[in-house]
Amino acid sequence: MEIGNFIINKGLVSKEVVVNNNIFMTLALGLTILNLFEFSKNKEGAKKVGIIVFSIVLIPLGVFTEGGMVLIPFALITYFFRENKKKAIIGYFVLFLALALMSYVPYDTFQETIEMLMFNSDFLFITAVPFMILYNGERGVNNKFSKYLFYVFYPLHLWILAIMEFVLK
Numbered sequence: 001m002e003i004g005n006f007i008i009n010k011g012l013v014s015k016e017v018v019v020n021n022n023i024f025m026t027l028a029l030g031l032t033i034l035n036l037f038e039f040s041k042n043k044e045g046a047k048k049v050g051i052i053v054f055s056i057v058l059i060p061l062g063v064f065t066e067g068g069m070v071l072i073p074f075a076l077i078t079y080f081f082r083e084n085k086k087k088a089i090i091g092y093f094v095l096f097l098a099l100a101l102m103s104y105v106p107y108d109t110f111q112e113t114i115e116m117l118m119f120n121s122d123f124l125f126i127t128a129v130p131f132m133i134l135y136n137g138e139r140g141v142n143n144k145f146s147k148y149l150f151y152v153f154y155p156l157h158l159w160i161l162a163i164m165e166f167v168l169k
Helices: 002-011 023-040 045-064 068-080 085-103 110-119 122-134 144-168
Strands: none
Touching: 002 144, 023 045, 023 068, 045 068, 068 085, 068 122, 085 122
16 A cells, blocks of 8 residues: 555645555554564563563554554554453543543634544544444455455545545646
């Protein structure tokens, strides 16, 4: 996706159209951190502590990814409380409160405040939680088409939207 973004950004630079989105970097960082925590389970002593500390040191790097402020902590909450929905919900709610408080800035009018909250809307991840709770634990459709659909769809739709913006400018 980075290569595609680079090509699109160079090709559409004359009208200042830019594609910055890349959720794959966030997912790669999150999965790396989770895999390190999982890997540490088989270690003992200084190696175990070193791997855990390294995992924790990687967490702030999420700030440099598209969804890291929300998705890295969200993934950690989901991972650590995967066996206890109540604790996971409490974790999600604490993350929601922290993000909402960080996003909230009172403006002169209520409308301006709401508009800013909609711009800084990371805290709205909480709207996905009820759907996660409804998940029945069964695996969905699993074929080659469904496996690769989103790997292709996600970057492709962003590039198409960028090209449409370029054409309309």
